[in-house]
Amino acid sequence: MSIEKRKPLLEVRDLKQHFPITSGAILQKQVGAIRAVDGISFDVYPGETLGIVGESGCGKSTTVRSISQLNKPTSGSVIFNGIDLVKADTRTMLKARLDIQMIFQDPYASLDPRMTVRSIIAEPMVIYNNRRLLETPMSPMDIERRVEELMERVGLNKAFKNRYPHEFSGGQRQRIGIARALALNPKIILADEPVSALDVSIQSQILNLMADLQKEFGLTYIFIAHDLAVIQHISTRVAVMYLGKIVEISEAVQLYDNPLHPYTIALLSAAPIPDPKIERERKRIILTGDVPSPDKERIGCYFYDRCPKKMPWCSCHIPPMLDINEKQQVACWLYDKRDLSKVTMEEAEADAAKTASEKT
Amino acid sequence: MSMKPNAKTVLDVKDLQTYFKTDAGIVKAVDGVSFSVREGETIGIVGESGSGKSVTNLSLMRLIPSPPGKIVGGEVIFEGKDILKLSEKQMRSIRGKKISMIFQDPMTSLNPFLKISTQMVETIRLHEKDVSKQEALERSIDMLKLVGIPSAEKRIQNYPHQFSGGMRQRVMIAQALSCNAEVLIADEPTTALDVTIQAQILELIAKLSNQMGTAVILITHDLGVVAGMCDQVCVMYAGRIVEKATTDELYARPSHPYTEGLIKSVPRMDTTKKGNRLFSIEGQPPNVIDLPPCCPFHPRCHKAMEVCRQAYPLVKDLGKGHEVACWLFAEESEKQRALNEANIKEKAE
Numbered sequence: 172m173s174i175e176k177r178k179p180l181l182e183v184r185d186l187k188q189h190f191p192i193t194s195g196a197i198l199q200k201q202v203g204a205i206r207a208v209d210g211i212s213f214d215v216y217p218g219e220t221l222g223i224v225g226e227s228g229c230g231k232s233t234t235v236r237s238i239s240q241l242n243k244p245t246s247g248s249v250i251f252n253g254i255d256l257v258k259a260d261t262r263t264m265l266k267a268r269l270d271i272q273m274i275f276q277d278p279y280a281s282l283d284p285r286m287t288v289r290s291i292i293a294e295p296m297v298i299y300n301n302r303r304l305l306e307t308p309m310s311p312m313d314i315e316r317r318v319e320e321l322m323e324r325v326g327l328n329k330a331f332k333n334r335y336p337h338e339f340s341g342g343q344r345q346r347i348g349i350a351r352a353l354a355l356n357p358k359i360i361l362a363d364e365p366v367s368a369l370d371v372s373i374q375s376q377i378l379n380l381m382a383d384l385q386k387e388f389g390l391t392y393i394f395i396a397h398d399l400a401v402i403q404h405i406s407t408r409v410a411v412m413y414l415g416k417i418v419e420i421s422e423a424v425q426l427y428d429n430p431l432h433p434y435t436i437a438l439l440s441a442a443p444i445p446d447p448k449i450e451r452e453r454k455r456i457i458l459t460g461d462v463p464s465p466d467k468e469r470i471g472c473y474f475y476d477r478c479p480k481k482m483p484w485c486s487c488h489i490p491p492m493l494d495i496n497e498k499q500q501v502a503c504w505l506y507d508k509r510d511l512s513k514v515t516m517e518e519a520e521a522d523a524a525k526t527a528s529e530k531t
Numbered sequence: 532m533s534m535k536p537n538a539k540t541v542l543d544v545k546d547l548q549t550y551f552k553t554d555a556g557i558v559k560a561v562d563g564v565s566f567s568v569r570e571g572e573t574i575g576i577v578g579e580s581g582s583g584k585s586v587t588n589l590s591l592m593r594l595i596p597s598p599p600g601k602i603v604g605g606e607v608i609f610e611g612k613d614i615l616k617l618s619e620k621q622m623r624s625i626r627g628k629k630i631s632m633i634f635q636d637p638m639t640s641l642n643p644f645l646k647i648s649t650q651m652v653e654t655i656r657l658h659e660k661d662v663s664k665q666e667a668l669e670r671s672i673d674m675l676k677l678v679g680i681p682s683a684e685k686r687i688q689n690y691p692h693q694f695s696g697g698m699r700q701r702v703m704i705a706q707a708l709s710c711n712a713e714v715l716i717a718d719e720p721t722t723a724l725d726v727t728i729q730a731q732i733l734e735l736i737a738k739l740s741n742q743m744g745t746a747v748i749l750i751t752h753d754l755g756v757v758a759g760m761c762d763q764v765c766v767m768y769a770g771r772i773v774e775k776a777t778t779d780e781l782y783a784r785p786s787h788p789y790t791e792g793l794i795k796s797v798p799r800m801d802t803t804k805k806g807n808r809l810f811s812i813e814g815q816p817p818n819v820i821d822l823p824p825c826c827p828f829h830p831r832c833h834k835a836m837e838v839c840r841q842a843y844p845l846v847k848d849l850g851k852g853h854e855v856a857c858w859l860f861a862e863e864s865e866k867q868r869a870l871n872e873a874n875i876k877e878k879a880e
Contacts, residue, residue, distance in 0.1 A: 226725035340815050370579040371752060375796035375811035382808065397725065400755075404798035404809065427800060441730035443755025445797055447778045450759035457734060458727045461695045 179214035180359060180391055181238070186211050186247035188230070188237045192466065206465045207233040209415035209473075210247070212492070215359065220385070220392040222406030222423065224399060224438070226462055230415040231395045232276075235361040238393070239271050240264060251359075266304055272352040276364035278344035282336040288347055289332040292318045295354045321350040325380060342373035349380065359391040366401060378405060399442040403427050411435050414473040415465055417492070421499035431501040433480045470523065472504065480505060483516040487523035538570040541746045542591070542630070542714050547605035549583075549590045552598060556821040560586040560600070562770040566763075568714065573740060573747040575757040575778070577793075578767035579816050584750045585635075587767070588716045591748075592632055593622050609714075628658040631712040635719040637699035641691040647675075648687045651706050658710050674705040678735055697728035701735070708739060715740070716748045721756065733760055754797055758782060763852075766790045769817050769827035771843075776853035786855045788832045824873075826858065834859060838866045841873035 189204040208230040215221050223231045237244045240256055249256045254267050272295070275281035282291055290297075296314050299305050309317070319329045325346040336344055345365060352360050365381070366374040382405065384390060396402050402409055403423055410420040411432065419432040430436045437456045444450055458477045472478070472485040482504065490502045504511050514522075549561040561583045568574050576584045589595050590602050593614070606613045614625060634640040642650055651671035656662055662670075668687070675683035678701040691699060700720060707715060717736060721729040737760060740747045749760055757764055757778065764781045766774040766789065774787040785791040795810035814831040826832070829839040838858050847860040858866060 226727065342815065370816070371754070371793055372579060372796055372812040373815075375798075375809040376813070378798070379808050379811055399726070400798040400800045403800055437727060439800070441726045442800060443729075443753065443759050444799060444801055445754035445758050445782070445794060446799075446801075447758040447782050449801060450755070455730055455734070457730050459731075461697055461728070462725075 177216050180217045180251070181215040181393075182248075182250040183214070183234075183238065184212050184248045184250070186234070186237055186249065187245045188233050188242055189245045203466050206415050206468070208237060208244075209465070211412075211415075211417045213410060213417065213420055215391060215393060217358070217391055218385075218389055219407040220394050220405055222402035222409040223393065223395045223412060224397060224402050224409060225412035226397065228414075228462055228465070229412045230465075231397075231412055232363050233415075234412070235273065235363055235393055235395060239268065239273055239361055241273075262304075265302070269299060269304065269355050270358040272355065272357040272360050274345075274348050274352045274360060274362040274365045277368055278341050278348055279336075279368075281348055282344055284336055287333050287335060288322070288327075288339075289315075289318050291336070291347060292321055292332075292350045292354055295351060299355060317354065318350075321353055324353070324384075325350045340373075341369050342376060345369060345373075345377055346380070349377075349384070353384065353388070356388070357390070359393065361393045361395075363395050364397070365394075367396060367398070374401070381405070399439060400444075411438065414462060416473050416502065418474065418503070419499075419501045420492075421495075421501075425499050429499075431495060431499065431506060432474075432503045433478050433505070434474050437479070482512050482514065484511040484514045484519045486516070487519055538572065540567050540569050541609070542748075543567040543606075543608040544587075544591065545606045545608070547587065547590055547607065548603045549586050549595055549600060550603050551600045553820065558820050559770050559822060560819065561590060563605070564765075564767070564770075564772050565605075566765050566772065566775060568746040568748060570713075570746055571740060571744040572763065573737070573749055573761045575761035575764045576748065576750045576767060577752060577754060577757055577764060579752060581769075581816055581819065582767040583770040583819075584752075584767055585718055588632070588718055588748060588750060591716065592626055592630060593619075594626075624658070627654065627712075628710045629712055630714040630716065631707040631710065632716040632718065633700070633703050633707050633720045636723055637696055637703055638723065640703060641699060643691050646688055646690055647671075647694075647702055651675075651687070651702075651709060654706055655709050671705070671709060674709045675702070677708075677739075678702075678705045679731070680705075697724055697731065700724060700728075700732055704732070704735065704739075708743070708745070711743065712745060714746045714748065716750070718750045719752070720749070722751070722753075729756075736760070754794060766793070769819050769822065771827070771856065772854075773828065773857070774853075774855045776849075776855075777851065780851055780853050784849075784853070786849060786853070786860065787828075787857045788834050788859070789828050826856075836866075838870050842869040845869075 186208055187210050188208040189206050191201045192203040192205060193199040194202045225231050236242045238249050244257050251267050254263060256264050256267060293314050296309055300309050318332060322329045322332060327343060327346050366377050369377060385392060394405055406423045409423050409426045410417050413434050419435045430439050437458045440456045456479060460477050463476055471487045472490050475481055475485050485504050490504050492500050492502050493506050494500055495506060545565050547561055547564045551558040551560055564587055578584050591607055595602060602615055607615050648668060652664060652667040655667040655670060672683045672687055675687060680686055680698060680701055694702060721732050736747060739745060751757060761778050764776060764778050765772045768789050774790045785794050792812040796812060798809060812831050817827050824843055825841060826839040826844050829835040836858060844856045844858045845861055845865060846854050846856045848854050
């Protein structure tokens with residue numbers, strides 16, 4: 172199965188999402204920006220699951236929120252079905268977004284406590300129906316039938332449709348969230364940490380449900396998680412994010428067998444494996460320090476401060492995405508064709524200054 | 532990880548019972564939990580939310596809000612005394628000094644209004660009255676250095692919000708260890724943290740436990756963390772320990788169907804074949820209010836028998852300290868007796 176030849180369903184190009192930092196009590200002026208997502212590009216192919224991993228604050232959630240236009244991206248483009256969602260007018264965007272639905276992380280906060288399960292699941296259909304954005308209008312009876320059908324499909328008893336979210340457990344609430352996301356028959360579902368808040372035994376139920384639904388309806392997922400084992404289980408391809416950048420993107424098998432970026436390597440070695448014998452013999456790469464704040468514009472590699480293999484060159488050159496092979500791309504100078512390890516700090520800085528002056 | 536079979540037992544918990552009174556009925560949050568911890572040993576307590584892990588440990592610290600909660604039975608033997616019978620004043624000299632605790636959420640368990648120095652000095656001086664402020668400050672700085680906080684002399688004068696999550700958790704650990712505690716209770720110490728930071732913190736706890744001989748009780752829901760950290764594991768379900776064994780033994784021979792399901796339902800990075808369905812335990816954890824006297828796991832168990840619906844299983848020793856509370860391992864005669872007793876009780880009612 173070669174994914175490369177297929178046409179991508181969703182193309183993200185140089186997407187940036189900056190949130191302004193303002194100061195001043197009355198006259199607000201912008202003093203900087205949080206670069207939550209700082210120029211990322213990737214394709215999503217029909218029927219696949221793209222996993223996004225990374226630590227908190229690396230921009231995973233912002234990425235999917237920008238794709239679904241919940242936050243208007245600062246720049247870049249999100250092309251879905253030939254339409255650039257960033258530039259499209261509201262009506263076109265809404266029409267396209269019918270096919271892009273989201274599942275949220277917190278099953279407690281993402282359901283309105285004052286709505287019954289029926290109205291929660293029906294809401295997307297009601298809204299799209301009232302705005303006349305559906306191809307075939309739905310009657311209240313149609314909606315009712317669809318709600319029952321969805322509830323049964325995700326494993327909820329349809330007799331509970333008049334209950335309120337607080338009457339359900341975490342796992343059941345997540346099922347309600349999934350039913351709501353399925354309501355409009357979307358092509359792609361953006362799942363923002365759908366299992367992180369759940370207990371282990373419930374987590375596997377939800378993962379299995381999502382896998383079944385994908386097979387049944389031919390869905391495409393963008394699946395965010397910070398748990399590397401979950402990502403490996405569900406994804407066909409994986410993107411690793413760090414500080415608003417994608418540092419490595421490749422097929423799941425390649426990524427786990429042969430991680431390339433020093434951050435990916437550290438991340439994989441830090442994730443615990445539930446087997447005491449393996450755990451004891453593993454060598455951990457323990458990264459020092461914390462993730463830096465994303466409020467500065469960077470001139471060097473974003474991972475420079477914590478990288479165990481950093482070179483002087485990395486401090487002042489932002490690595491581009493390098494194609495290692497068809498299936499693996501990495502943003503790291505270690506894999507550049509030139510050998511950059513011998514370059515001294517002075518030479519690297521001189522080179523950076525030269526490139527900068529050429530630009531201006 | 533170090534096995535110290537000859538080390539002395541520091542803390543011995545026997546048949547601990549903590550109940551909460553609610554409008555809906557009595558919640559048996561912890562119902563007959565027994566375990567013991569030896570010097571320098573790390574014991575893990577795993578279970579899902581609501582299984583009573585945290586309540587067990589809050590009971591050890593006597594921090595159960597009362598009312599509604601109450602420790603209704605059992606013993607916690609520490610230094611030859613049952614700490615459940617101590618007066619509040621005596622307890623204060625143990626809590627935080629000899630038994631200390633790291634809480635789950637580093638964001639909310641430090642006082643945001645006080646400098647780290649104030650909070651740490653306070654802890655030390657509260658327990659050791661003869662230490663001067665200056666000495667206490669120096670000791671705090673040493674502790675911060677030990678847990679790996681760079682430029683500790685300066686950082687100690689900062690407020691909690693100036694630290695990141697991982698750093699705050701380090702401060703918490705430093706504070707918990709500043710009085711040379713003999714038992715350290717870590718309640719999900721890394722749940723709020725990222726994997727790379729989690730690895731740092733766990734390594735730190737392991738190192739300190741080795742150096743100082745501190746006994747560690749690690750509460751977590753992450754089976755991977757347990758595998759890497761613990762010598763012994765207790766698996767809790769609905770307020771009881773359903774299985775207890777050494778870590779190797781538990782992962783090699785999970786005997787209780789719940790433990791087995793739990794281990795199988797976690798996707799694994801190293802061996803999972805792609806596309807396979809995950810094993811999953813169907814159903815939901817039980818409501819612990821007014822739980823009938825039966826195996827609480829039986830509605831979700833794929834090996835449930837008639838006796839499981841009628842009586843709580845006996846604890847069976849499978850050898851090498853591997854204990855399991857499941858009817859699968861009981862003798863036929865024991866099952867029969869339990870069934871008969873249940874029948875008699877039913878008739879009497």
